[in-house]
Amino acid sequence: MSYDVVVIGGGAAGIVAAGRAAQGGAKVLLLERNRSLGKKLLITGKGRCNITNIGEIADFIENYGKNGKFLYRAFSEFFNQDLISFFERYGVETKVERGGRVFPATDNSQTVLTALQKYLADNGAAVRYDSRVAEIVVSERTGSDKKNTKLEVKGIKLKGGDIVESGRVVLATGGLSYPLTGSSGDGYEMAHRLGHTIAPLRPALVPLETKRNFVKELQGLSLKNVEASILVNKKKVASEFGEMLFTHFGISGPIILKLSGLVCEYLESGAEVLISINFKPALDQGTLTGRLLREFKASGRKALSTVIKNLLPQKLAPIFVELAGIEGNKKCSQVTAAERNRILELLTDFRLQVKKPRPIDEAIVTRGGIALDEIDPRTMESKKVKGLFFCGEIVDIDGATGGYNLQAAFSTGFLAGENAGGLL
Numbered sequence: 001m002s003y004d005v006v007v008i009g010g011g012a013a014g015i016v017a018a019g020r021a022a023q024g025g026a027k028v029l030l031l032e033r034n035r036s037l038g039k040k041l042l043i044t045g046k047g048r049c050n051i052t053n054i055g056e057i058a059d060f061i062e063n064y065g066k067n068g069k070f071l072y073r074a075f076s077e078f079f080n081q082d083l084i085s086f087f088e089r090y091g092v093e094t095k096v097e098r099g100g101r102v103f104p105a106t107d108n109s110q111t112v113l114t115a116l117q118k119y120l121a122d123n124g125a126a127v128r129y130d131s132r133v134a135e136i137v138v139s140e141r142t143g144s145d146k147k148n149t150k151l152e153v154k155g156i157k158l159k160g161g162d163i164v165e166s167g168r169v170v171l172a173t174g175g176l177s178y179p180l181t182g183s184s185g186d187g188y189e190m191a192h193r194l195g196h197t198i199a200p201l202r203p204a205l206v207p208l209e210t211k212r213n214f215v216k217e218l219q220g221l222s223l224k225n226v227e228a229s230i231l232v233n234k235k236k237v238a239s240e241f242g243e244m245l246f247t248h249f250g251i252s253g254p255i256i257l258k259l260s261g262l263v264c265e266y267l268e269s270g271a272e273v274l275i276s277i278n279f280k281p282a283l284d285q286g287t288l289t290g291r292l293l294r295e296f297k298a299s300g301r302k303a304l305s306t307v308i309k310n311l312l313p314q315k316l317a318p319i320f321v322e323l324a325g326i327e328g329n330k331k332c333s334q335v336t337a338a339e340r341n342r343i344l345e346l347l348t349d350f351r352l353q354v355k356k357p358r359p360i361d362e363a364i365v366t367r368g369g370i371a372l373d374e375i376d377p378r379t380m381e382s383k384k385v386k387g388l389f390f391c392g393e394i395v396d397i398d399g400a401t402g403g404y405n406l407q408a409a410f411s412t413g414f415l416a417g418e419n420a421g422g423l424l
Contacts, residue, residue: 002165005420006156007172008133010037010408014172015116015390016356016413021421022123028421029132029164029339030120031156033182038113040127040174040181040409045404049109051087052101052410060407063400065261068290070372070397071408074380078414080407090115101403107228118208130157136169136190142241144398150213151194153387172413175366175393176201184348186217187394188369190324195384197371199396202268203363204261205405207252210352214319218246221315221359228255228314231274231351251275251352252401258400261367264357277350279312289344296340300333320346365405371398380416 007018010032018030023278030037044050053060055073061068084094084102092115093105104111120127134157141152155165173187188198222245229239244253248354256275266273276287280288292311299307305328321328324342335343360366370390382388391412399405 001162003027003031004153004166004207004422005168005170005404005417006031006164006166007170007417007420008156009172009174009182009392009394010127010188011035011172011174011182011392011409012038012041012116013174013409013413013416014170015120016410017170017172017389017391017417017420018125018127019116019119020414020417022120022125024421026421028123028125029166030125030127031133031158031164032127032129033132033328033383035129037117037127039407040178040183041113041116042109042375043178044109044182045064045103046280047109048103048107049112050101050102050103050401050403051094051112051407052102052407053398054080054081054096054102058405060399063404064397064408066401067372067397070377071411073377074408074411074415077418078411083407083410084352086110086119090118094256097223099402128266133157133186133190134159136171136194136385136388137163138194138388141386151385153385157422168389170389170391170416170420171394172392172416173394175369176360177363177393179361183366183393191370191390191394194382194388195307196374196382200268201360201366201368202261202264204264204367205257205364205401206260206264206360206362207247207356208250208256208260208263209357209358210250211355212277212352214323215246215250215352216248217319218315219248221246221313222253223277223279223313226255226284227278228259229276229278230259230263230277231265231273234274234392236276237266238262244277247373249358249371250355254401257364260357260363261398263354264367267354267356273354275352275354277352279350280347285344285348288347292340292344296332296335300331302332303329304335305329308343320350323350329336352400366393367398369394372396379419380412381419387420389416389420 005021007030011383022028107319137154138151140149153169174183175184227241230235240255242255380389391407
């Protein structure tokens with residue numbers, strides 16, 4: 001078998017890479033280890049598929065942290081409006097929700113996958129399922145000075161022993177998150193065997209386990225309009241405003257997921273990491289103190305636990321009072337100034353010590369991957385192996401929630417496919 005381009009991995013990035021390469025007239029083979037394409041794509045956004053965000057490029061870059069600048073070229077070639085127009089051409093209407101998140105109007109990720117499959121079919125890309133790649137076949141290529149040698153792609157070898165000849169291979173095997181969708185990390189091993197550096201792999205956008213047992217009693221409690229901050233050695237290093245969720249093991253929700261990558265890095269360094277929750281971030285200390293005094297004055301004969309329920313969700317109130325070290329049945333008129341200060345402190349600095357992140361297979365994305373200084377950002381081609389391209393989650397880039405990770409997958413897939421297919 002011989003193809004112009006072989007793409008390994010049928011996720012969002014791999015499908016776009018294969019379709020774009022075929023669109024330019026290349027003979028393309030897409031290899032997928034599962035019996036169907038896009039298994040992880042189908043579960044993104046809780047099955048609704050948050051395909052992108054309407055923010056500007058500068059906003060996007062900020063949401064990938066220190067590695068975001070690598071994506072400038074990919075975004076200049078294929079960005080959010082290009083993606084929205086692409087799906088509209090394939091009959092997928094989109095809608096914009098809170099935070100600029102873009103979803104298919106159907107609220108069904110299958111709509112997105114069906115459009116991508118049609119893109120492959122329309123451009124004549126071949127798809128082979130149940131195909132596990134054992135290795136990327138390369139040869140040494142001597143430079144014009146007859147001194148420097150460089151590896152050059154010759155094709156791939158399948159687990160069953162079949163050889164597929166090709167001078168260009170796109171590696172789009174994904175990360176380590178959600179392994180049941182096919183993301184087993186074997187792409188990292190293939191790249192490493194060819195001399196590529198793999199930045200440490202760790203979970204990103206992952207729930208956090210905490211050390212306090214009371215979180216089990218709060219399981220299912222969702223908090224809105226709160227601020228969560230990371231405290232390392234009692235110093236605030238980052239914070240996010242929005243929604244969070246208590247679980248049976250600790251905490252999750254949008255703002256916790258966004259902070260989790262940084263939490264994992266500090267935990268790996270051996271630091272003690274706390275999450276501080278401010279239940280009333282919209283109120284400054286003076287305003288919050290005044291409100292608490294008014295509540296106590298108006299409810300002098302009522303039990304403290306009753307008044308706390310006016311300030312916090314009912315499920316949280318008894319635990320809050322216990323942590324404040326005050327009897328819940330104590331009358332508000334009897335609460336001392338010192339006790340009132342403890343309440344104020346807990347309302348704005350409710351601390352939970354992080355024990356560890358949940359396992360990487362529960363993470364939405366993987367942090368780490370193919371080192372960016374070994375990839376040409378203009379083409380997504382390896383600087384070490386001629387004819388080898390990378391795209392999607394296998395690259396050392398991960399973004400915040402809100403459509404950023406899928407856009408990065410689509411954009412890098414487009415750029416890799418365009419260059420692998422010879423469209424310059």
